[in-house]
Amino acid sequence: MDHVPGDTSPDPVTPAPGAPGAVGPDVLPDVAPQLRALRRRRGLTLEAAAQRAGLSPAHLSRLETGNRQPSLPMLLALARIYGTTVSELLGEAPPERDPVVRAGRSEPVEADGWIYRQAGGAGRALQCLRVHVPYATRADIVRVHPGEEWIHVLEGRVRLALGEAVHVLDPGDSAHFDSLTPHRIGAATPGGAELLFVHTLMQSPVAELCLGDGTPHRR
Template sequence: MLANDESAEDRVRRRLRELRIDRGLTLEAVASRAGMDTSTLSRLESGRRRLALDHLPALAAALGVSSDELLLPHTPEDPRIRAEPVRRGDMTFWPLTRRGAAGGLHAFKFLIPHRRELGPADQRVHDGHDWIYVLSGRLRLLLGDDELILEPGEAVEFSCRTPHAMGAVEEPVEAIGIFGPHGERVHVHG
């Protein structure tokens, strides 16, 4: 028995569930990635089915970890976000989340450093929704045929199927953005 009275099998069950939830994954998604039935994974997590060593490699791969990470005691991760900024054109993005536990959403602080000329050709369209909150400066948002100027303290949420582009008015803009996987790929990683 382990020092804290948790068996290795119980630890693996707990880690499976923790990792799956931390990554915002459903039982169905992990089971599909691991090549097993959803009901099998549910029974493995709950203890209604015995875990076998041959389950570990497929489950670890489905969760993006090594088998060791399922077997070894969990060491709490430093909760501080220390990701490097990402530059895209004249904009800089600072990741504020590690993974998208909330349905794949990621938060970023971003800076638009100067006035930027925008036109209809600059507008992008992609799947998902964007949410933006202006911290400082004035954000110019082209949204379809509309032009919006957002002041500090204002937020906007819109469907990314509407053509959109953003720039700064007269001074740098600092804002927080929450993007889904499609928005992150278009805005942050280009």
């Protein structure tokens, strides 16, 4: 359960130096100001960021001031929330980005029948994917989160519910919408559908993408 402002639950236990999952103390001088700067850059209050990360505001405050040592899972969670990487949190210089994404180098990942491949570079402000969408069911989850989404249908037909409206998109059709509008995406054909999917990653955690609700795994 997420901690909320005023929560009196104990802070999560941080691994001792040298324990599995612990980040060495030599990174503390860099990670603390990075955590604070990235949170402010995303326009998040201490309470809002802590709630999304499953931490208490007091615990996050101690991480930002260097008074508490972060574990690797904490850094991963905060990196997702801030739309960045653990390397950036640790102040490491990013490698030169290759602007070309080769078709054969994208390993498919599956979650709840959704199969997706990276179609853009990592660490960018946009998340670009090629997605296989499973057949829509009544159990499909309605999503609401900050950001924008753009989809373009390559094969099959896609059913897109936006608020009270339902649209059926054929191959070649596209849709561009505000993600704060309640939405649901599913294939309108039993064999599924293929689409290109672009999302403003920097404005929303990766976990809130409309790509199934289970644990992603490599195929």
